[in-house]
Amino acid sequence: MKVLEDVLVIGLGGNVGDDDEITGRFDHARAALLELGAGQRSAKLYRTGAIVRPGSAPQRDYLNTAVKVHLDDGVTRDQIYMTVREIEILLGRDRRGEARWAPRTIDLDVILWGTRSFHTPELDVPHPRWAERLFVVRPLIDLFGEDSVIHGHRLDTLAMQLADQRVELVSARW
Numbered sequence: 713m714k715v716l717e718d719v720l721v722i723g724l725g726g727n728v729g730d731d732d733e734i735t736g737r738f739d740h741a742r743a744a745l746l747e748l749g750a751g752q753r754s755a756k757l758y759r760t761g762a763i764v765r766p767g768s769a770p771q772r773d774y775l776n777t778a779v780k781v782h783l784d785d786g787v788t789r790d791q792i793y794m795t796v797r798e799i800e801i802l803l804g805r806d807r808r809g810e811a812r813w814a815p816r817t818i819d820l821d822v823i824l825w826g827t828r829s830f831h832t833p834e835l836d837v838p839h840p841r842w843a844e845r846l847f848v849v850r851p852l853i854d855l856f857g858e859d860s861v862i863h864g865h866r867l868d869t870l871a872m873q874l875a876d877q878r879v880e881l882v883s884a885r886w
């Protein structure tokens with residue numbers, strides 16, 4: 713499946729609270745993303761091991777998924793960035809005092825926006841490490857199909873290369 717230029721993919725993750733609390737925040741985020749565009753599709757829900765700083769304490773597993781949004785005409789990257797950050801704040805995330813790779817109530821990442829590629833101080837598109845993380849690749853397969861090519865990477869090939877990363881299906885619908 714070809715990635716359309718008006719398609720935005722937001723990755724969702726969280727590991728603070730129980731599964732119902734986390735998926736509740738995901739539901740709120742998905743509803744808030746309607747501000748950017750009405751056409752949405754959600755990937756399956758996965759459980760993944762937390763990425764932790766070497767030498768730090770273990771963390772609870774994450775729940776991860778992604779939402780594909782067909783953007784309304786005229787949406788800008790500033791609007792995308794501000795909307796994503798506002799959703800995080802409203803759902804309990806405070807980036808100012810948080811350490812990298814710390815537990816998260818919610819983490820929203822812009823994974824891709826069509827075939828665009830750019831870097832600003834606030835936003836990198838596509839996400840710079842998307843192709844290194846099976847918990848991102850699996851939801852992309854759900855949204856676009858395993859034979860899709862995104863930014864030069866065939867998704868099924870990436871999934872095979874990343875097969876040593878633990879990603880467990882929790883639910884096909886959430």
